[in-house]
């Protein structure tokens with residue numbers, strides 16, 4: 001079993017080999033909280049996260065070691081479970097820097113210029129109750145109970161300072177970040193993550209994922225921007241589409257994931273011969289069609305029960321990391337004419353600045369204060 005250090009140059013959970021399960025949570029700060037509340041919350045979260053990611057309980061007294069007269073520090077459902085590759089990744093939303101109550105934490109001047117609510121995109125059908133948030137926590141692990149335990153306990157630690165705004169469970173990763181990982185499949189049944197940026201491609205990470213020291217603002221150097229999109233997939237409709245048409249829509253074949261222009265999964269697609277449809281997903285999203293723009297994708301499948309018509313409430317919880325929010329915006333605008341749009345709806349959205357990793361003994365975001 002792997003375990004990943006919470007402390008480091010970059011936060012874990014970005015280039016970390018994608019784990020099997022996700023619990024993603026968005027938080028809002030409570031009214032009348034001040035700068036000290038925010039700092040103490042980030043300190044407490046960082047301390048707890050540094051323990052949880054090692055398979056430990058949130059505190060030394062944990063679930064059963066404290067006073068019998070007090071509620072335990074740790075909720076206990078991860079007792080006996082390993083760390084299961086848990087990573088906890090923390091981000092700051094635009095509204096943390098300034099909202100209708102003003103500059104609550106004295107950080108408005110440090111808001112990165114690009115950190116603002118994403119513009120409206122064609123076809124957006126966003127539910128405000130499943131969008132945005134002052135803070136986000138991405139918990140990924142190979143055991144769903146470990147990921148849920150992390151979010152549950154961090155929510156508990158936040159009590160009085162921040163509260164859960166919305167959260168999302170995900171399973172069956174829809175991307176890969178190392179060449180050793182076989183490419184997983186999304187709920188359309190296609191391999192997803194073939195052309196992703198991989199952890200060992202440091203040149204691509206520096207160019208497309210990590211905010212550099214020369215970028216503005218300096219406090220975010222070594223960090224990244226996280227975009228989350230809850231994308232509902234109309235899978236019953238998709239399932240009635242002919243196999244050849246499904247492949248045309250994606251631009252790759254379903255079995256191998258090879259581009260329709262030929263070769264194997266990792267052959268570079270050729271968009272000139274006419275084998276790949278001009279409005280296929282892969283062509284529109286490809287770097288050569290977007291001035292070289294690339295992103296690191298790290299999404300998960302989700303199924304949240306079903307509706308009264310007997311249709312699954314299913315989709316892809318899309319997560320991408322990029323050096324500048326403009327990368328996502330460029331791609332999403334480009335996808336306006338994607339043939340796939342007939343089968344998907346973007347129903348949730350959020351953006352957060354994800355600071356660099358915390359130094360041992362310090363906390364995530366310390367550079368901001």
Ligand code: HEM
Pocket residue numbers: 186188190191192193194195196229231232233250252281282285286287294295315316318328331332335344
């Ligand atoms: C590639 C599916 C949404 C950006 C792919 C591939 C599939 C896929 C099957 C080909 C394999 C691969 O290279 O990973 C989906 C599905 C989506 C979705 C089912 C929604 C439910 C998005 C969104 C974006 C995006 C919202 C960005 C705005 C990309 C990029 C590639 C890609 C950049 C790689 C293109 C390349 O370099 O060839 N996607 N995708 N996708 N997708 Fe998506």
